[in-house]
Amino acid sequence: MKEIIWFGRGGQGAVVAAQILAESAYLEGFKGVTSAPTFGPERRGAPVTASTRISEDPIRMFSQVEMADIAIVLDDTLLGVVDVKGRVRKGGTIIVNTSCKPEDAAINGDFDVATVDATGIALKLRLLKEGAPVINTPLLGAFAKATGIVSLENIEKALRSKLPAAVASQNFETVRAAYEGTMTKKAQG
């Protein structure tokens, strides 16, 4: 089973991204998928998390994810606020939305690091909501590139099952661009 934690700020779409990832993984053939928000009230702008579990077999574990195999950070300012590394297993993967290269992302330790400029991609491809760039869907493309757990094809299917056709296409353009623009660095360890 792979456990994934999404670190974002309220309003950035961490919860929805966790759901679309679960859908994509199910389409990929994983029989067990769950996605959960951090339980309770949240507010816009504050650090929030969501989680996805992906397993070959149906999932019987519904407690909150404690340690992740993969962390996705929607906002690189969170790296200075939240203990992301403390929630990722050794040898795990940390994916960050940043304009930095993985070497410059200030994530030391026994982790694979992947970076993608999801904000830049969303702005360039005009994927905006209420004037702000939509960064959660492009990060699905970075997840596909960095982990290989889900294919672009199934992310596209999952988006199309949730969104009107034109909106899904626009979202998927950013997924593909993020897939192509993701840079990775293997753990030193």
Add this chain to the structure above:
Amino acid sequence: MTDARIITGNQAAALAARLCDVQVIAAYPITPQSQLAEMLSLYVESGQLRAEYVRVEGEHSAMTVCIGASTVGARVFTATSSNGLLYMHEQLHWAAGSRLPIVMCCVNRGVGAPWSIFNDQQDSLAQRDTGWIQMYCRDNQEILDTIIQAYRIAETVYAPVMVCYDGFVLSHTMMPVVSPTPAAVRKFLPPYKPHTILDSNNPMTINSVLLPNRRPDAEGVLCDGYMEMRYKLQNALNRSPETIREVNRQYAEAFGRDHGGMLWTHRTEDAEVILTSMGSLAAEATVAADALREEGIKAGVVGIRVFRPFPEKKEVVAAYRNAKAIILFEKSVSYGYEGGLCSDLKAAFYGSGINAAIHDHVAGLGGRDVKARELVEAVKSSLARIAEGERELNTTWLNCHTE
């Protein structure tokens, strides 16, 4: 593998109510049930469900509307949580006493004071003696399947059924749920036939005051007193396990999913240590049992699916026959004694020859997360104490600062 939808427990429950062609819904929103009430009102408003959604000012009225609608022959649905359920308490007795097949979801949440919006099962456990059948769900698939079964059970037994599932842990967590077709559900669940219909063309008084003894009615026919009518409710619930098992069997035959009737087991064949719980925590316990087996401890799980009526002695004793130790995890407590499930289980063992050590852990009150690894540790700690001769303990509060 594309036949399932990835949905929350609340969405699964709303979908099930729609598949059951409910005709009247009266629900008052409360966290963590709110999404369920919202979805049902959306179904009604958009015409996806031909039902009357009655907006009410509170949960007491919600259940009162359900009682009224069921009495005039409608299939009704409601849902609530926590203090909302407590506010309904008087009408819960009324629904059961009237023998109305109302189905309600209890999206389990801790009760105030102090306030908590988070999950435990104190709300539904506190309704134990209202005469409702209570069923607990392990995951979102089971929520959908159990609601469909609940209408068959309720309309056969003529008793209301409470379908309980853990707030947030299931209500807000998405997972794959397979939905049967509306046609298949209609075949499984025939239309509701009321035992008595209140009809203005045939006026009658229902549930008028009964005096202590039996009395003849206006035609001189000797009628039940209060005690006879209450005996009949007890008798109906006592006999309902047969119906519950049969409905589960027919459901498994029709839809390919068997949730275990009154209780279910996981690796109990040779189990010397049996973990027991209800709802999503029982699912988590199966992960713990698997982990304990990897350490060489012969562990299994008995999940209690139906808490009222309590599974019959014969079935309980058979499920636990080889156990040397029984470790319970309960998300509620009967203050001043122990967990309610623990007391009932011990009572079921009386005179059966089962003399296993029993440890009762109160866990996860007010949403405190309970992880499989914590269950493993609690079981190992209990086993160590049992080995030292502590066969029975005061309730242990798991992961709680008790100093």
